[in-house]
Amino acid sequence: MRAGKSASLILALIVSAVGVAVSFAATAVPWMASLAPPARFLLVGGALGLVTTALLLPLGAAIDRTVSRLRSYLEATGSSEGKPPVFYGSRWMRPISTAFTGAVDQFRARERALNNDLREMEIRCRVSEVERRQTEAVLHALRDAVLVTNAFGDIVVANESAGLILGFDPTEAIHRPLEEFVKDSRFCQLIRDTSETANFAERRHIEHEIEVAAPEGDAAPGKTRFFDVTLACIENHKHEVAGVVTILHDLTRVREISQMKSDFVSKASHELRTPLASIRAYVEMLVDGEAGDEDSRQEFYRTMQDEAERLGRLIDNMLNISRIEAGIVQIERENVDFKLLIARAVDSLEPHAREKKISLITKLADVDLSVEGDSDMLYQVVLNLMSNAVKYTPDGGRVTIAADSDNLTRCVVFSVSDTGLGIPPDAMGHLFEKFYRVENYKRVAKGTGLGLNLCKHIVETLHHGQIGVESELGMGSKFWALIPMRYAGSQAA
Ligand code: ADP
Secondary structure (H helix, E strand, O other), X not given: OOHXXXXXXXXXXXXXXXXXXXXXXXXXXXXXXXXXXXXXXXXXXXXXXXXXXXXHHHHHHHHHHHHXXXXXXXXXXXXXXXXXXXXXXXXXXXXXXXXXXXXXXHHHHHHHHHHHHHHHHHHHHHHHHHHHHHHHHHHHHOOOEEEEEEOOOEXXXXXXXXXXHHOOOHHHHXXXXXXXXXXXXXXXXXXXXXXXXOOOOOEEEEEEEEEEOOOOOOOOOXXXXXXEEEEEEEEOOOOOEEEEEEEEEEOHHHHHHHHHHHHHHHHHHHHHHHHHHHHHHHHHHHHOOOOOOHHHHHHHHHHHHHHHHHHHHHHHHHHHHHHHHHOOOOOOOEEEEHHHHHHHHHHHHHHHHHHOOOEEEEEEOOOOOEEEEOHHHHHHHHHHHHHHHHHOOOOOOEEEEEEEEEOOOOEEEEEEEEOOOOOOHHHHOOOOOOOOOOHHHOOOOOOOOOHHHHHHHHHHHHOOOEEEEEEEOOOEEEEEEEEEOOOOOOOOO
């Protein structure tokens, strides 16, 4: 039985009871009073019950119809996306149903608005997630270390460089105290001081040294690096300190370069001053008439000429090296036959070697020894290595020039071995540096200390080859160079 009908029946029973009560009261009416009480009760109560039931049954049916239509209406409004459906309720129930459908409509409209808000928030959420990832990617790609700490000194953001420089794992350190991960107490103090000053307008710049550990698996000890540390205090919406942003910019390389430049300038000026001083001294002696006879004068002129040539070589080498280092050398790439270069260099050094009774032996493989390269530059390499061998080999020694091709590496292997002084072990690592000369050999032969550095640049920077040395002190040295037969890569612009 439906709810409306049951309610109607209950009401009908209540009304019947009321009828019974009324029938007692009806004893006041004479013809009613004449009836026996049960008959009176039955008559009045029954009559009332029947009337009420007759009235209430349609009402119950109307309630049932209205409830069932409201249910359908609710289902329809719940599923409809656009305009809500029209509600057709029973006329009797119209005030209730109108209030109800009004409330439902409001509820649905609110639901739709909330759904729209939710969708918008989801979109914003996705956009900010993408932006967060982009910012993270930028932060992690930065070579500078970026570290953000909050007002309590906990790490909030740390990029990969920060982890590498300060020696911690950024993913582990997030939301943990800085001191727990960074052992450099002065660095931590800098961040605390910046937070305490609460100066939002200015950034602090401090130079700070950090012992940076070698990468994992690398047995080398840590290296002290120099950083420009930028510290900025960040504020929250209440103008209180929200945290500190710290950026570490590595200045080590810049410092090294500026040190190298000043070393170069002081070494270059020293090397230039030596031949210049010698020329000036001879000129003064000539002016003062100290060279009395023609032979002495000729001797002075020769020395001056030698020194002027040395000065010229020094300047040429310096210019060539700095042009290669600056990447502004235009090299003429052509087919260069090493056999021809070696023959030219042997011709040029033969008189000097003969003077010192040094035998020049060539061992050239019977194969094609040509490479793609700059003929003049490669000739300088061959000549320099051969002339060093002659210079640093005592009289009566032997210099062997060999060349072969290595099919595995597709290179021409060129080497110059001598039976000369050899190289002290502590000098081996410095031979190819600018202006480096073995102290004890300065008396043995004149030089600029730039020849091997230029050779290294020509072989490695310009021809993508390799140069090296093997030596035993007192036994002799072997300088070698590997030059790729085919040039691969871009030419120095
Ligand atoms: P330099 O003009 O002084 O020869 P290089 O750059 O060619 O300049 O050589 C650097 C230094 O390396 C030389 O001063 C010399 O001390 C050492 N050296 C080079 N070649 C030899 C060699 N064959 N035997 C011994 N020492 C050598």
